[in-house]
Amino acid sequence: xxxxxxxxxxxxxxxxxxxxxxxxxxxxxxxxxxxxxxxxxxxxxxxxxxxxxxxxxxxxxxxxxxxxxxxxxxxxxxxxxxxxxxxxxxxxxxxxxxxxxxxxxxxxxxxxxxxxxxxxxxxxxxxxxxxxxxxxxxxxxxxxxxxxxxxxxxxxxxxxxxxxxxxxxxxxxxxxxxxxxxxxxxxxxxxxxxxxxxxxxxxxxxxxxxxxxxxxxxxxxxxxx
Numbered sequence: 001x002x003x004x005x006x007x008x009x010x011x012x013x014x015x016x017x018x019x020x021x022x023x024x025x026x027x028x029x030x031x032x033x034x035x036x037x038x039x040x041x042x043x044x045x046x047x048x049x050x051x052x053x054x055x056x057x058x059x060x061x062x063x064x065x066x067x068x069x070x071x072x073x074x075x076x077x078x079x080x081x082x083x084x085x086x087x088x089x090x091x092x093x094x095x096x097x098x099x100x101x102x103x104x105x106x107x108x109x110x111x112x113x114x115x116x117x118x119x120x121x122x123x124x125x126x127x128x129x130x131x132x133x134x135x136x137x138x139x140x141x142x143x144x145x146x147x148x149x150x151x152x153x154x155x156x157x158x159x160x161x162x163x164x165x166x167x168x169x170x171x172x173x174x175x176x177x178x179x180x181x182x183x184x185x186x187x188x189x190x191x192x193x194x195x196x197x198x199x200x201x202x203x204x205x206x207x208x209x210x211x212x213x214x215x216x217x218x219x220x221x222x223x224x225x
Contacts, residue, residue, distance in 0.1 A: 172209030
């Protein structure tokens with residue numbers, strides 16, 4: 001317990017915990033995105049995939065682990081943001097940061113803002129899909145939830161589609177810096193690795209965001225009710 005408190009109270013410890021929780025969340029969004037792509041394979045494949053996940057005995061543990069990971073990541077983000085604000089002490093930070101050669105790109109400076117948007121999106125997403133309408137469907141004698149139908153219904157609204165896409169662009173911006181920061185926090189912060197690390201972060205962000213965005217676009221343009 002004392003080592004945990006020490007980690008939380010130290011800047012290095014907070015960054016390490018932030019990195020680990022961020023790594024877990026980044027891994028989750030990638031797997032979730034890949035699962036979403038099964039929408040292209042049709043209702044049975046999509047629904048069967050969802051049923052296999054939710055009927056897994058480990059599913060409640062994984063779900064609560066994800067919630068805990070999100071809470072820890074958000075809390076560490078607030079602590080580090082407060083710590084950085086206190087360290088800046090005024091408006092001269094941007095100038096001194098540039099002079100010191102530090103990364104002051106928009107993605108880096110907007111992490112708390114984009115993180116707050118994503119937290120709201122995460123809660124809304126859970127409300128709309130996990131706790132949304134329950135439509136039963138039966139395949140080979142196995143009854144399961146018709147998530148495919150729910151997805152089709154939700155993405156009939158252009159307002160919802162646009163809001164979803166904007167949120168996923170924000171996720172991409174957040175990931176582009178966040179994934180790079182994970183590597184840097186875990187020790188890959190030598191100048192010789194900077195370009196590679198940033199390229200990995202950007203590439204990861206583009207793949208995840210584009211994969212998620214393809215779903216509402218496909219539904220809206222090819223499954224009009």
